[in-house]
Amino acid sequence: MSGQPSLWWIDWRLYRGAVVRETIGRFIFFCLLGFALLSLLLSGGANRFLAERYAITAVLRADVPSSEADGLARKVASLPPVRSAAYRDPEKAWKEFLLAYPGLDSPRDAGGNPMPGYIEIRIRPDRLTRADVGLVVSALRSVPLVEQVLSGEEWFPRQLRAGRIVSWVCRGIFGAFLACFFLVGRLQERARAVALAGDFAFLAERGVPAGRLAFFRAAAAAVSGFLLAAAGTAAGGGALFLFIRKFPFLEAAIGPPSDLLLPRTVAAAVLFSLGSALLCAAASLLGWRAARSGRK
Amino acid sequence: MTRGTGRILAALLAAAVSLCILFPAAAPAARDVAAELRKERGRLLEMKAREEKTVRELTEALRKEKLSKGRVGEMQALLKRQRNLLSRIDRKVSALNGRLDLAEKAVRELDAAHGQARAGLRRAEVAALAGQMAGAGDPWRPSARERELHFMRVRLAADAEGVARIHQARERKEVELSGLERQVAVTERKRTREKKVSDTLLSRKEEERRRLADIGREKKRKEKELKSLRARIARMESVVSRVERQVKERERRARKGAAGGxxxxxxxxxxxxxxxxxxxxxxxxxxxxxxxxxxxxxxxxxxxxxxxxxxxxxxxxxxxxxxxxxxxxxxxxxxxxxxxxxxxxxxxxxxxxxxxxxxxxxxxxxxxxxxxxxxxxxxxxxxxxxxxxxxxxxxxxxxxxxxxxxx
The missing domain is CATH 2.70.70.10 (Glucose Permease (Domain IIA))
Incomplete structure (x- = not known):
């Protein structure tokens, strides 16, 4: 191919203004998508939100000593689906109860604290399933120290179902944004192909194959797409980090900012960038084809 | 009749009988003396009969006095026993009243505690309802809410149990109170009955004392009468002796000629x-x-x-x-x-x-x-x-x- 002009970044050389505009637009779009992607990754849809609000309560018998209750809490915490297990003694239970029912600040008429101690067990967001919860509940019910296990049997399945729906909706929205991005990108590529049709015809007359031209255009789109997606995701991640730091209550729904640097999060971001590159390439090819067929 | 009195009478009567027997032998010589002797003998016999009657009455009075004293002593013993019994009953009534007061106080306290516990239970129920309606705790934290509801049930159950316990304790105390009241009533009735017995015994004792005083007075009167009679009998006896001596003198004189002894x-x-x-x-x-x-x-x-x-x-x-x-x-x-x-x-x-x-x-x-x-x-x-x-x-x-x- 010596003596022949390089086809890399041909659009940039032939139609720089449009390419700059499109690049800026795509970067912004990738920032938003990266923000959404990382949020979805960290929150697991509605799982983290549900896991923050869901807890299994193991009500202990009245005569259980604190040391045994603490030991039991430690054992429960070692179960795989369990994120944390904390023992609350009867006094603390009584105080919490009075906080919940401030009208009942009268002394205990019946003599003695009627409240039992309990262990509050929280499940990992990624293990918040009926099977895992059932595993923990059945393990607790077999312990003689435990009098009753409150696991929200009535409402928890409904919440799980709702959580699944919310997760799918979030993912669907994210997919829809991706699809939009793809369609817009295709239209931009087509428009640019149409606009540069004369130049491409000139090159074809001089012996440059149309397929080669299309390949280099797609490759350039993929590289630029990858770079833009990576940059956008990184910018989105940074924004998410700042956002969560600024509004800590969002941690309960999204997760801690430190999770952004987890390898799996980074790997997911890289995968997202690669996918974006493929989408950009596909949009370029499809736009080229559309422009060629329209010209014919 | 006592043995001494009998002896006196025997002596007197023997003399009289002897004179009576002997008198016919000397009749022709001393008819006037015999008449006087008969007269005196009759009077003596009459007096002795009166003495005998007085002695009998005195003896009867003594017997009655002894009986009366025995009865008085017996009644005193009975009265003492009755007083002891009454004092025991009084002590028992006092102890029962003390226990009754304590039981009544306990019932009052339990009533108050029951009222407070019921009020507390009602407050808890109202608070539970209000909490339910307001969504106690954080409505976004269903697990916490579920736990709070459970604890509210525990609390209500404990309150209800407390109310029931106080109610049962109050019922037990009331049963005990009614038992004590019955005991007090029974003891009071017994006390009244025993007091009546005591009063009866006291009145009988007083009556017996009056009777004893009457008997004493009667005894003194009879003793006085007996003393007087005995004095008269002695005087009469001296008269009879004098007559007898006269008779003997006559007999001696009559026999002097016949026997010369x-x-x-x-x-x-x-x-x-x-x-x-x-x-x-x-x-x-x-x-x-x-x-x-x-x-x-x-x-x-x-x-x-x-x-x-x-x-x-x-x-x-x-x-x-x-x-x-x-x-x-x-x-x-x-x-x-x-x-x-x-x-x-x-x-x-x-x-x-x-x-x-x-x-x-x-x-x-x-x-x-x-x-x-x-x-x-x-x-x-x-x-x-x-x-x-x-x-x-x-x-x-x-x-x-x-x-x-x-x-």
Whole structure:
């Protein structure tokens, strides 16, 4: 191919203004998508939100000593689906109860604290399933120290179902944004192909194959797409980090900012960038084809 | 009648009977003296009868006094026991009242506690309802809410249990209270009953005391009367003695010409005359001499009496035999001696048998030594007493000096 002009970044050389505009637009779009992607990754849809609000309560018998209750809490915490297990003694239970029912600040008429101690067990967001919860509940019910296990049997399945729906909706929205991005990108590529049709015809007359031209255009789109997606995701991640730091209550729904640097999060971001590159390439090819067929 | 009084009467009556018997022998010489003697004897007998009656009444009064004193003592003991019983009942009532007060206080406290507990339960129910309606705790944290609801149920159950426990305790206390009230009522009734018994006993005791005082007064009156009677009897006896001496004097003078013996000699010879009685002498019955002849001191009345005969104690219903041969001069009742039989042995010798129940011979009937003339009366103790008197020429002699003992 010596003596022949390089086809890399041909659009940039032939139609720089449009390419700059499109690049800026795509970067912004990738920032938003990266923000959404990382949020979805960290929150697991509605799982983290549900896991923050869901807890299994193991009500202990009245005569259980604190040391045994603490030991039991430690054992429960070692179960795989369990994120944390904390023992609350009867006094603390009584105080919490009075906080919940401030009208009942009268002394205990019946003599003695009627409240039992309990262990509050929280499940990992990624293990918040009926099977895992059932595993923990059945393990607790077999312990003689435990009098009753409150696991929200009535409402928890409904919440799980709702959580699944919310997760799918979030993912669907994210997919829809991706699809939009793809369609817009295709239209931009087509428009640019149409606009540069004369130049491409000139090159074809001089012996440059149309397929080669299309390949280099797609490759350039993929590289630029990858770079833009990576940059956008990184910018989105940074924004998410700042956002969560600024509004800590969002941690309960999204997760801690430190999770952004987890390898799996980074790997997911890289995968997202690669996918974006493929989408950009596909949009370029499809736009080229559309422009060629329209010209014919 | 006491033994001392009996002895006095026996002496007096024996004298009277002797005079009565002897009097007919001297009749031609001293008819006026005999009349006076009969008159005096009648008066003496009458007085003795009165004395006997007074003694009987006095004895009855003493018996009543003793009985009354016994009853008073018995009632005092009963009253003491009753007072002890009443004081025990009072103590019990006091203790029961104390327990009753405590139980009532406990019931009041339990009532208050029950009211507070119910109010607390109602407050808790209202708070639970309000909490339910307001979504107790964080509605975005269903697990916490579920736990709070569970704890509210625990709290309500504990409150309800507390209310039920207080209610049960109150019911138990009320049962105990009603039991105590019943006990108090029963004890009060018992106390009233025992108080009534005490009052009755007290009134009976007072009545008995009044009766005892009456008896005491009656006793004093009778003693005074007896003393007066005895003085009169003594005076009468002196009169009779004087008359008797006159009779004896007449007899002595009458016999002086006939026998030419001296009176002193006759007195000294009297036992010998009995001993020389034709057919001999024998004891009227086998027995023990319980009252001796002559002057004796009576401890009961603190007087010295003159016994003119002896009293022989023998089994009840024993046969009384004549001490010697002779003729029944008298068989009849004499006041103070009961049935009296007199056998005239001749020569101024007489034997007198008193306190017989039945006569087996008649007046004027001849008897020999050992002839059964009568029987002693029966008595619950199995022992009866025979009064035996021997007289020789109007002089009483000691029967034990002429009759061989236990013959």
């Amino acid at each position: 001296s009176a002193a000699g006759a007195r000294a010879e009297a036992p010998r005359r009995f001993a020389s009685l034709s057919g001999g002498l024998s004891a009227p019955l086998a027995g023990k001499v319980v009252t001796r002849f002559g002057r004796q001191h009576d401890a009961t009345f603190d007087v010295t009496i003159e016994n003119r005969g002896v009293e022989i104690e023998a089994p009840s219903g024993a046969s009384v035999k004549s001490v010697g041969q002779g003729e029944v001069a008298f068989a009849g009742a004499v006041s103070g001696f009961g049935n009296v039989l007199i056998v005239q042995h001749g020569g101024g010798l007489f034997s007198v048998y008193g306190r017989l129940e039945t006569f087996l011979v008649k007046q004027g009937e001849a008897v020999k030594r050992g002839t059964v003339v009568g029987r002693l009366p029966g008595s619950p103790s199995g022992k009866s007493v025979l009064y035996l008197e021997l007289r020789a020429g109007g002089t009483a002699i000691d029967p034990t000096s002429v009759i061989p003992p236990d013959s």
